[in-house]
Amino acid sequence: MNKTILVLTGSPRTGGNSDQLAEAFIRGAQNAGNFVLRFDAGRKQIGPCIGCQACAGGNGGCAVQDDFAELSGYLQQADAIAIFSPLYWFSWPAGIKAAIDKFFSYYCSGTQTRVRESIFVVCGESDKMETYDSIVASYEHTAELMHWENKGHIVVPGVTAAGDVQNTPAIAGMEKIGTYY
Numbered sequence: 001m002n003k004t005i006l007v008l009t010g011s012p013r014t015g016g017n018s019d020q021l022a023e024a025f026i027r028g029a030q031n032a033g034n035f036v037l038r039f040d041a042g043r044k045q046i047g048p049c050i051g052c053q054a055c056a057g058g059n060g061g062c063a064v065q066d067d068f069a070e071l072s073g074y075l076q077q078a079d080a081i082a083i084f085s086p087l088y089w090f091s092w093p094a095g096i097k098a099a100i101d102k103f104f105s106y107y108c109s110g111t112q113t114r115v116r117e118s119i120f121v122v123c124g125e126s127d128k129m130e131t132y133d134s135i136v137a138s139y140e141h142t143a144e145l146m147h148w149e150n151k152g153h154i155v156v157p158g159v160t161a162a163g164d165v166q167n168t169p170a171i172a173g174m175e176k177i178g179t180y181y
């Protein structure tokens with residue numbers, strides 16, 4: 001069945017490795033007849049959650065207006081989410097971390113988004129798989145709290161310069177996953 005898939009990217013670097021992985025996934029997903037929404041959190045203006053808890057009595061979404069409002073709208077349209085991020089200092093880049101912090105507005109208000117399932121793709125310079133443990137754990141806890149069925153994660157190690165990912169099997173793999181997701 002065709003789905004609306006939200007592709008959430010995290011890199012501030014346009015056209016970098018995680019963008020290229022996302023684009024391969026999008027090609028596959030669209031070729032299979034799915035509708036794709038894309039939100040590049042690393043290139044948006046999203047302030048930090050200030051812990052005001054004004055969202056507690058709402059229906060999800062942040063009370064402080066910024067670009068998270070656009071992402072919030074997408075979360076109510078999409079059936080599934082696919083997250084693509086580079087590893088920054090063993091964790092999320094700041095822009096997507098700010099967006100994820102604002103997912104608190106759903107948790108806090110007991111509101112569920114439309115999204116029902118998720119996958120996560122992370123890339124980084126390191127070849128040591130344990131380097132990615134903390135970001136993967138963060139994703140897994142996020143999926144659980146957001147009531148997404150976690151369909152799994154993929155680590156793409158050993159990529160540094162923009163385009164390094166083209167020398168890995170990950171691009172072809174991502175297109176295939178897009179087709180079947």
Ligand SMILES: Cc1cc2nc3c(=O)[nH]c(=O)nc-3n(C[C@H](O)[C@H](O)[C@H](O)COP(=O)(O)O)c2cc1C
Pocket residue numbers: 011012013015016017018019085086087088089090091123124125126127131159160161162163
């Ligand atoms: C600020 C910053 C922090 C980074 N931290 C890590 C890290 O902790 N571990 C790692 O393996 N790579 C790290 N990297 C490398 C990136 O994850 C890697 O270059 C990745 O391919 C960038 O993805 P992009 O091309 O989509 O921007 C870091 C890069 C930057 C710019």
